[in-house]
Amino acid sequence: MRTLLQRVSSASVSFGNQTVSSIQHGLLILLGIEEADTTDDIDWLCGKITRLRIFDDEDGKMNHSIQDTQGEVIVVSQFTLHASTKKGNRPSFLKAAPPAISEPLYDAFCIALEKELGRKIGRGVFGADMQVSLVNDGPVTIWIDSRDRE
Numbered sequence: 001m002r003t004l005l006q007r008v009s010s011a012s013v014s015f016g017n018q019t020v021s022s023i024q025h026g027l028l029i030l031l032g033i034e035e036a037d038t039t040d041d042i043d044w045l046c047g048k049i050t051r052l053r054i055f056d057d058e059d060g061k062m063n064h065s066i067q068d069t070q071g072e073v074i075v076v077s078q079f080t081l082h083a084s085t086k087k088g089n090r091p092s093f094l095k096a097a098p099p100a101i102s103e104p105l106y107d108a109f110c111i112a113l114e115k116e117l118g119r120k121i122g123r124g125v126f127g128a129d130m131q132v133s134l135v136n137d138g139p140v141t142i143w144i145d146s147r148d149r150e
Helices: 039-051 099-117
Strands: 004-016 018-023 026-032 062-064 071-079 131-145
Touching: 004 071, 018 071, 026 099, 039 099, 039 131, 062 131, 071 099
Parallel strands: 026 071
Antiparallel strands: 004 018, 004 026, 004 131
16 A cells, blocks of 8 residues: 655645545645555554654644644545556556455545544545645655555
8 A cells, every 4th residue: 555645735636626625734645555455554554644743843843743733634546656667658557456446445544544533534536537736835745655664
């Protein structure tokens, strides 16, 4: 399971002409799921994300977590995080889990993250062609892969 976290001052997700989620200060999380992912990956990632100190304290140092700041969160499923560009110029997405596997894991991830945070989060529309807008704060962008637990 891969995530790309972006600390944002605002973010929104639209589908068609309708905004389905929008936040102010917080995190936009892009989530990529592969077939080998399990609830263990979800538990580890949700814990890591909620405790990751990437928000500034009063001295401008990254000492606060999303939990500390009571920031908002949007999670968007993004299979392209598992793109392989080894061969040729067209990415392969063979490692990305098919919707029958990834959609239930996406839902489980969102539910687990809400439980960790103790509040609701915003979501994208699974499998849809969405428009994602954000104002990256910092910019702070962090890649986390549950297969490479650093």
